[in-house]
Amino acid sequence: MAEHYPALQVVVPLLAAPLCLFVRNGRAAWGLAVLASWSALGISLVLLSQVTSSGVISYALGGWAPPIGIEYRVDVVNAWVLVIVSTIGALVAPYALTSVEREIGARRIPLFYTAYLLCLSGLLGITITGDVFNVFVFLEISSLSAYALIALGQDRRALTSAFRYLVAGSVGATFIVIGIGLLYSMTGSLNMADLAQLLPGVWESRTVKVAYGFLAVGFCLKLALFPLHLWLPNAYTYAPSPVTAFMASTATKVAVYMLLRFFLTVFGAAFSFDVMALDRVLLPLALVAVVSMSLVAIFQVNVKRLLAYSSVAQIGYMILGLSFATVTGLTATLLHLFNHALMKGALFMAMGCVMYRIGSVHIDAMAGLGRRMPATMAAFVAGGLSLVGVPLTVGFVSKWYLILGALERGWWPVAVLVLLASLMALVYIWRVVEVAYFREFTGDERTREAPWTLLWPTWALVVLNLYFGIDAGRTAGIARQAAEVLMTGIGQ
């Protein structure tokens, strides 16, 4: 069975999804979702350990040999992203039980888990596949289920947010499929490894460059790079809490992965950086994202929206690492994929706990919560410090490599901007901390700590934040290995 792990990685959650619909019982559906997401985590960990020790795994789906058949191709890069997605999935699924029962009507709970598992399998599929059209298929699976998940939010504004996301997401997907179509017209292939061999022959063609442009816009919409981020804040703000925690930690990460995979593996680092000047296009956008979105986050009063803007800024960090066009820069990008998933996951989960108890995440409603919900708010503080990048947290590790990358290129003003942005993060996190710890509690006298079913996944992420902040050797090692794979291209 072990040789079929690449297929099972996607198939297990994909099959569990319709089953959830059939059982019609919220708890049973939840059990299935937990089971499926933990098996996905197990499989992804096995895959990661296999590729780090013995190299690339190529799996021919249905026994059809590539490049004609669909190939699942696992190397360090996507094994790493698989682990990120499935780790978050495995923690959000148990967390969802209590939270969903509060935020979503009982009738729709099985639907929620169906959509959740579809979204998970879509994201895992995008990551694992080695076929560009298959990427598009899974992209649609994950996006459509994501629209449904967001629309399940209890606030009516969730509907308009989901609709805006749908419009933006569809535009992005269309751009991507146009790009893929143009590539196919030039090369007659859809297999990534095959394309990587064929494309250098047609580099000079304008069609390939146009395809590159379409893909770039499509990906940037999906990963919410400034100024194509407008769909994100509302979607994250009004989605049900577990959905926000899941989407914020996985969806944009997978989009960043797509961008890296297409532009560095399929087109090749040389083409992207030397011919298309990808680094020079992305650098200013990333810097503006980092600084302006951190600034916007400072002035938010809804803490979920605050964290959403912070996400857009953090995506800027990831793209910034890419725009250094060096192994160190890419290491920072890949590390931050993981690290940001851990910190944002923890923060949004803490907000879910708050939502569960007081029904609001408005900053004024959180006055005095530090004493009422000490475990929840302590998790928020820890996650926040990680976001700021205090030493011994994962946020610090990301920042370290990012600044090292900037200084290696001799770009010290970039390094200074990154540091200033982390100060802004300190400001917006500290606003919440001050309200929670220094103001008097004004809400319902019966408000207690969140139930442990919500707390343990939250704290599991907090502990991971600290653990991988203290012992970053392994994560940094894998990220560097992955960065080297991306920079050298698929031939090696």
Next chain:
Amino acid sequence: MTAHLILSLLVPVAGSALIVLLRRNPNLREAASLVTAGVLFAIVLRIYGAVSDGARPEVILVEPFPGIPIALEAEPLGVLFALIASFLWIVTTAYSIGYMRGHHEKNQTRFYFFFAFAIASVMGVAFAGNLFTLFVFYEVLSLTTFPLVTHAGTEAARRAGRVYLGILFSTSIVFQLLGIIWVYAAAGTLDFAAGGILRGNVAAGTVPVLLALFVFGIGKAAVMPFHRWLPAAMVAPTPVSALLHAVAVVKAGVFAVLKVTVYVFGIDFVAELGASNWLMWIAAATIILGSLVAFTKDNLKARLAYSTVSQLSYVVLGAMLANSLGVIGSGMHIAMHAFGKITLFFCAGAIMVGAHKSEVSQLGGLGREMPVVFAAFLIGTLSIVGLPPTGGAWSKWFLGLGSLEAGQVGLVAILMLSSLLSLAYLMEIPLKGFFGKPAGAGHGSGDDDHGGHGHHGAPKWSVAAIVVTATACLVLFVYPEPFYRLMTMVTGP
């Protein structure tokens, strides 16, 4: 010996756990604090013994990044700092018992808990084996002292806490961290090494910039214009101001500046390039301006705070002189100022608890009621100013010699001028106390209504602590030998 290094971190942490466990019984809780402090000092003494015999124990705790471990290493400068901090922790704990009870402070368990934690971070700073470790404990120290600064939980405390964390974090993240990563990118290592690690790795023109990143980035050294957090922190209970904001935290700052100058840059390297020439004058300006501002403060703790700002820059100045005499003076001033200033803060707290006075102008005639306290204040003042028969005389002496060695006669004049200034603004207090007239009767009657406490004198525990530190100031004049010897080991043969 490596076990002792690890214990120096673990003992205060264990102590803080014990404090929480014993929260129901204040007497046991305070006993736990005292015992922990005593054990810690004993451990540091053992390390001191080993280091003065030439050992350099080191231990790696964890390795967060490949090649950049969190490591502890005992070397003379760190031992000097650890000795002072751990000894004064014992005294401060004794003092706190009197103060916190006498002042009816709330949340005392939280107070002792974070206090012990802060000391653990101080030990980490003192024994940091590389620049990264130093930075980590430096930041942890900022975080653990934040709840102490905002202890009162009032609006004023909240605002002060914002300034405190804001300045300390901004400077350390934007300047210091940038400097550290820059050093790593250039030298490929962050280890402390005799003679520095930068020679041959960086262009001469960048050295002054890098040095400035550290001098300003180590905000705890309170070099102007990044000194505002220190007066703000005075909102904390007096024992915090005394130990943390006269000794542990601020000394962690100047200690870091000194350590970075000696072991990362190397004093010869700095001196050859003249990289510190303009920073000397920044330090000199802070010395004078701090003293001038201190003059204008009527609030006793605020006056002492600005005096600290001024005195800290003596240490920075000594480091920037970049010669052996300057470094010796700098290290000795860490010790001498610690004993002098903690005495002054202890007295300020005793006056506040015993007589409910916090402004200098209210102190008239109080010396006759609290003779011990005011006599101790006098001794502390002499030590800060640098007059015999107190320990402060030695550090000023070496700093003066160092300035001459560096050929900076102007700096010697500034040192003299600042001593005169501090003599003036500090002497006012014992003079008022012993020879001044009591405050107006109308005012006094208002005070007597104050909760019916009246003037019942300073708490016994606190007075005992004051006597210890004041005596230490005197003893250090005749016996500065241990500190001097440690510093000569730093500057080398």
